[in-house]
Amino acid sequence: MTEPAYTVASDSETTGEEKSSPPSPEVAIGIDIGTSQSSVAIWNGSDIELLANRQGQKFFRSYVKFKDEIPASGVSSQLSHEDEMSSGAAIFNMKRLVGRVDTDPIIHASKSLPFLVQTLDIGVRPFMAALVDNVWRSTTPVEVLAIFLLELKAMAEVHLRRPVRKAVLTIPVSFTRFQLSRVERACAMAGLQVLRLMPEPTAVALLYAQQQQQNVTENTGSGSEKVALIFNMGAGFCDVAIIATAGGVTQIKAMRGSTLGGEDILLNMMHLLLPDMNFSSLEVDERRKIGLLRVATQDAIHKLSSQSSVQIDLALGNGIKLCRTIDREEFEEVNKEVFAECERLIKLCLLEAKIEEIEDINSVILVGGCSNIPKVQNIIKDIYVRDFYTGIHPLEAAVRGAALEGALASGFNDPFGSLDLLAIQVTPQSIGIKAYGNKYVPIILSNTTIPARRELVFTTIHENQNEALIVVFEGIENTLTKNHLLGYFKVSGIPLAPKGIPKISVCMDVNSSNILRVFVGVVMPWERNPPTPFMVVQMPTIDGEHGLCAEALSKTYGDSFDLIAVKVGL
């Protein structure tokens, strides 16, 4: 019903533009929001260019500092002192915090941060606040992200001398659709239209595909298929993907992600240095100390990548002095679980991509800050003996790929064929519904090529059950509650019938822009026409507090509106 209003409003808006022909498409910028640092790049017509701020920086610390009335971010301002990061006024790690509920282990681990992260452990959004002049000022990860994006946008506008409205952003593989919706909201708040939210490995794959494509043209080679393993580990997330590319067309064979990152390594090290400290309930003065420890530990971890041991000397106030030497062996021992998980992810991915011989892989591409850690490199070398691919800058890979996608999604063409690229994407997570009481029934499986559509038929479990509750979840876990609630709705008006007779068809559709829609229709075997109108629901419909919601639904309704799948003899 609102459609005409949109047409009128936007029609008048664009009539001016249409007169000035030919309308050259506005190239969307590519943005890589990292847990620790971010960057922006654009296709400038012939090449990818990283945008720099007035100080000439191309990488910006991902934080927003609340002070006085106007918040400032790592884009425009530089911290006068590293300690400012530990004062509690600066909010960072928003990429890790966004779209999570207070039962999430990531949120619990974030209680060691210098700003306030409060949890009630009931599955609602955690309370967050920055310490400004000894006052806790509340904020949200989305708000912080929006302020940060606004500054990135302003920086790009200064650089490009034109308004910037469209963007492609990279996101971790493990992000849920709810988290994507939060990122989209932050972009909307910053006045950016999101053309695509791209899993980071896909962005890297696109860049790799372009390089391979150029090599082929230069060497006039046959353009044979190249298979690459992409390992991307930053401060907040670890993604692995196996891709195949030839002739500019890239297929994602398998993709896996986790919330494993430098932050976990950092926390393990802080526990090692201050074993008696309870990091999850900190007093205000303790927060500052921990903040200082955080900065010093981070520095030590960086040094351990190039030297075999590091000395930490830190005054924590009240006469407490920390003085310790840590060698690489100890570092690797403390973080052995993190490294084991990296290895597991890679092996899982190889298995899913059906790579039988490791020799079938032509390139291994390491991306992200943590890929610099010797142990991480050794793990991969144990699996893949040949040298790593060197044609891609580990910190610029994602943003460069996003800039390429920005040009493609804006409909930009390159006369020299540099943009003759297509990345066929996959759904990183499975999507399904709750059935059989508390079971997760995936309908679209993870690593399914999109656009995708799949339908499953369900039926009622009670006699004369005239309603069914469709609860949509996303995730790769077998246990329902470990996955993420995306939304729910009720199908009513099912004609009275014995259990197992009405057929409820649930169809999931993911289009090429990764929009998920759920279609539900009821069919009675003896009726030609459906007894009730079909339902079409775009997901996620949920607006936060999804943990609490999932629990309330199962507590209130139990299995009274439940469904089971109809076995189809194939």
Added chain:
Amino acid sequence: MSSISLFTPSEITGRRIAAVPAPHIPTNVCFPHQLRISAGYSTADQRAKETSLQTGSLYEILGIQSNASCQEIKSAYRKVARLLHPDVASNSKGGGATTEEFMRLHAAYATLSDPEKRAMYDVTLSRRRRREARLAASSFPEVEGRRRTWETEQCW
């Protein structure tokens, strides 16, 4: 087409809605026992196209010979994907139709690039060809054969 929620968020904010092609909605909800319900959203033209595509073999969809090698299947898939993928095609054509075509292309590729599935498909295909030949010779209505083919293609 009354609900705005059918549009993608990006389509609402940016371009003129009038210029945006109607979003494609799955035409049918199909059930195993041949019950077919039309949601009534798609155009007759689109439906006709789908029907015509359904009758072709998976090899025809990829534009290859039935003895094509694995490598040929891969490169044919890429070649056709470059034309049909909604990301590429949306610049020239309406998005909905190519989404359907691409999904069909991908399904064909998924079957033929897996040796086991391909072998199974080849068996059904030759069986179907024989039946079609038989049907053509006899006086059975052709419709019957068509419907069956459609069924086998959907259930591979």
